[in-house]
Amino acid sequence: MPNWLKYLYAEYILKHVWISALLFIAIIGGIGSNSVYFRMDASADSLVLENDHSLEYYRKVKKRYGTDDYLFVTFQPKEKLFSTESIKQLRSLKEQLAALPDVEAVISLIDAPIFDANKISLASIEDDLYFIEDKNIDLEKAKRDLLNIPLYKNLLISSDANITVIQVNLKGNKNYFKLNDELRKLQWKQINKTELSHYEKQAEINLKQELRLLADEVAVRNERVIAQIRNIKHGYKEVATIYLGGIPMIAHDMIEYVKNDLVVFGVGVFLLLIAIQAFIFRRMRWVFITLGGCTITAITSIGILGLMDWPVTVISSNFVALLLIITMSLIIHLIVRFRQVERDNMDMGYNDKILETISSMFTPCAYTSLTTIVAFGSLMVSDIRPVIDFGKMMIMGVSLAFIIAFLLFPILMRIRKKSGMDRRKESGFFTFTNHLAVISDRWRWQVATIAIVMSITSAWGMIYLSVDNRFIDYFKSDTEIYQGMKLIDTELGGTTPLEVIIERSAIEADFAFINEESEEDEWDQEFEDEGVSDTTSDKEESPRLWLTSHGINKLHKVQTFLDSLGVTGKTLSLAAGLQIVEQINGNQRLSDFELSLLEKKIPEDLREQIMSPFYNREHDEVRFLIRVKETDPQLDRNKLLSDISEFLTKQLEFKEDTFHFTGMLILYNNMLESLFKSQILTLGVVFGIILTMFIILFRSLKLALLGMFPNLVGACFVLGLMGWAGIPLDMMTITIAAISIGIAVDNTIHYIHRFKLEFAQLGDYTKAMYACHDTIARAMYFTSITIIAGFSVLVLSNFMPSIYFGIFTSLAMLVALLANLTLLPVLLLLTKPLKLKKCEENIGEAEAGQQVDLS
Structure with a gap:
């Protein structure tokens, strides 16, 4: 610890503790007051990088064809669906939904025109169409007619005609796309290294604020309308089974999970903290100090997130719990060190004991915090936006935890001054590390052999790691998200939307425009004969190639192929x-004439249902909306995209740049694709930087490599276990290896520091190992047990990735702890990397500032 910093502690913090405390409270209070601006984000945009081209194209398509701003309400009556009573209940439900202020339109089975395919003709269409609520309707015949209309089957009604679905379109804000386009123009200028003017910089700030307000309004609207629909749904529980689905509901419920997880994790960690602290230290004094440090860290970090406008996503929902665990670990090290100083220096003054604790722990804790920061910082090399944001948050949080621990500990120790040493009778729990010392001494080669076998087995298991998991598996089976998605997926056409946009240029090569003018003249004459006048602007436009018999035939081929794929549900398109x-x-x-006539004369309301969502008149561009079955065990997103692409290029001879994939499936799949790359990058970055830090800290390449190996064993063991168990990587489990290494190496730093000191004093490797296990190993043991217990709280989440993250991170930390207390000492005993003379020369340095005895 630098002398100037020790002077500040002695002359200011310890001598003027109440002034320091008041100033500390004022700063923390000021920062914490920004907690009111703390927010959460579960939107599709949070899944990707802000400058990702896939997101930009996704926004472009949503602007052109409409958003995913609608909800699904499934209706499965206790009576037969096609009965008078059930139709009345469906009508009542529809009217209640349509009456909600935030609902723009409601589409249901009641609104669907029905016809008998064997009797209807274009000439008599107006007389042959009927609706399910018309008088004297044979409901059984209506059911048969509906099931014979391909567009309705597995879309409006299930194939067994027992379930129907209501689509509830929500009112949106039409200014969003305009504001977002203006913002993106400014941001792209910055990406292209064009400096913004003062006016443009202020405009960028204003646009961000306006978009933030719009996003908040949408979140409030979704919360309100979902609560209202669920309240309406409750009134039908005696007559029907109803589920709510749709992207707004999934986003809303995921935010609720985040909120719930923040509370559950925080409270769970606090309760565990109290229990563990009370068991280990047996004094409320230490519980009070640790609770104070954790509480202040949590409040301050949330305030900084609010101040910096960093929203928490599902991925970073364990942010607070992790900070509590890390802060707790730092304070436990300080407490254990103070207890040793108090025991070994009975004649030392109280302030001097505190100062000795702070000064001796500053350097090793600074290094351990730095390695943890490196671990979380490595997440920023990921291509996944929420993972990157999580890394940023944890860098800030760990830095804050270190500062608060080393400021708050001396203040609280002075305020709650109490003399007398802690005494307790040591049980098997406290002597566990001594037993590990015996194992490390007596079975050295056996421990090394087990480690080698574990490493080989883990490497083999990692080969089977995958990332192609199902989004529905992120939720527990008793949640409405899971149940609603499963029902819609299996009975009503699929859940996850995939969109295929095919440009006009895809079929331009099929047309020869030699006789274009004469053909257009013939068509115009035919329109005039039918009483249809063409406008000047229409004549000036290029002919719409998709609205020709040739274009429609191509679309039907695409439609037939997409329908034939086993993992696709309902495919909606112009065809x-x-x-x-x-x-x-x-x-x-x-025919070409009939298509042109249809396009001219189609009523506006019918155009909005059949044509506008799937055909862009201005660009002569078509859109296929495919609802993919998330519950299908055969779903392989990459193979699905490859199959579609191969059909379009080889069978229809479309060029690859004339069609595009987009939709939530693409955004999600892009994220999955980057997981393996992120895994390699994060592990590589963590290993490289921490190895470099070890070389600088230990001044020995051999010691640095020995220190890395036990931690790699823990991380790779968990990844290998996931591979063997068939548990795929997801947005959260991708971070396990980097985080567990970053936190676990804290123990390695403490152990090797202490081992060097003991070896310098005792001159014997075996004696130094036993001394370390009787002192520093106990602090490692206490902190690791606390961390493992803290991560285990994540199993209380409703979000399956959080549960897996908690389980496997706890397991990685446990394996790393055992490896650091068995394999690491065995490696030191077998390789003997230290030289006694060198260690003796460094005794003075170790005793002066790098003493790390924490017991």
């Missing part, structure tokens, strides 16, 4: 919509 018209036309494809 699917035209199937109804073709069915009415005696299952005959429409």
Whole structure:
């Protein structure tokens, strides 16, 4: 610890403790007051990097074709669906949903025009269409007719006609896309290294604030309308089974999970902290000090997140719990060190004991905090936005935890001054490390052999690691998200949307425009004969290639192929919509003239349902909306995209740059694709930086490599176990290896520091090992047990990745602890990397400032 810093502690903090305390409270209070701006984000945008081209294209498509701003309400009556009573209940439910202030429109089975495919014709269409609520309707016949209309089956009603679904379209803010476009123009200028003017910088700030307000309004609206729908749903529990689904509901419930996890994790860690502290130290004094440090760290960190406008996502929902664990670990080291100083220096003054504790622990704790920061900082090399944000948050949080621990500990120790040493009778729990010392001494080669076998087995298991997991598996089976997604997935056409956008240029090569003018003249004459006048602007436009018989035939081929894929549910497109018209036309494809006439005369409301969501008139571009079955065990997203791409390029001869994939499936799949890359990068960065730090700290390459090996065993063991168990990597488990190494190496630093000191004093490797296990190993043991217990609290989450993260991180920390207390000493005993003469020369330095005896 630098002398100037020791002077500040002695002359200011310890001598003027109440002034220091008041100043500390004022600073913390000022920062913590920003907690009111703390927010959470579960939007699709939080899944990717802000400058990701996939996100930009996703926004472009949503602007052109409409957003995913709708909810699904499934309706499965206790009576038959096609009964008078059930239809009345469905009507009542629809009217209640339509009456909600935030609902723009409601689409249900009641609104669907029905026809008998064997009797209807284009000439008599107005007379042959009927609705399910018309008078004197045969409901059984209506059911048969509905099931014979391909567009309705597995979309409005299930194939067994027992379940129907209501689509609830929510009111949106049309300014969002305009504001976002303006913001992105400014941001792209910065990405291209173009400096913004003062006006543009202020405009960027204003646009961010406006978009933030719009996002908050949408979140409040979703919360309100979802609560209202669930309240309505409750009134039908006696007559029907109803589930709520849709992207807004999933986003809302995930935010609720985040909120719940923050509370549960925080409270759970606090309760564990009290129990562990009370068991280990047997005094409320230490519990009070640790609780104070953890509470202040949590409040301050949340305040900084609010001040910096860093939203917490599902990935970073364990942020507070991790900070509590890390802060607790630091304070436990200080407490254990103070108890030793108090025991070994009975004649020393109270302030001097505190100062000795702070000064002797400052350097090793600074290094351990730095290695933890490196571990979390490595997450920033990921391509996944929430992982990057998580890394930033934890860098800030760990730094804050270190500062608060080393400021708060001396203040609270002075305020709660109490003389007398702690005394307790040591049980088997406290002598556990001594037993590990015996194992390390007597079975050296056996321990080394076990470590080698574990390493080989882990490496083999890591080969089977995968990332292609199902989004539905992120939720427990008793949650509404899971149940609703499963029902919609299996009975009503699939859940996760995948969109295929095909440009006009895909079929331009199929057309020869030699006789273009004459053909257009013929068409115009035919329109005039039918009483349809063409506008000047239409004549100036290029012919719409997709709205020709050739274009529609191509679309039907795409539609047929997409329908044939086992993992796809319902596919909606212009071709699917035209199937109804073709069915009415005696299952005959429409001619070029009929298509042109249809496009001219189609009513606006029908255009909004059949054409606008799937055909862009301005760009002559078509869109296929595929709902993929998340519950299908055969789902392989990469293979699905590859199969579609291969069909379009080889069978239809479309060029690759003429069609594009987008939608939530693409954003999610891009994130999964970057997981393996992120795993390699994060592990590589962590290993490289920590190894460099070890070389600098230990001044020995051999010692640095020996120190890294036990921690790699723990991390690789968990990854190998996940591979053997078939548990895929996800957004959270991807961070386990880097985090566990970053935290576990804290023990390595403390142990090797202490071992060097003991070896210099005793001159014998075996004696130094026993001395370390009787002193420093106990502090490592206490802190690791606390950390393991803290991570285990994550099993209380409703979010399965959090549960896996808690289980496997706890396991990694346990294996790393055992490796540091068995394998590390065995490696030191077998390789003998220290030279006695060198260690004797460094005794003075070790005793002066690098003493790390924590027992």
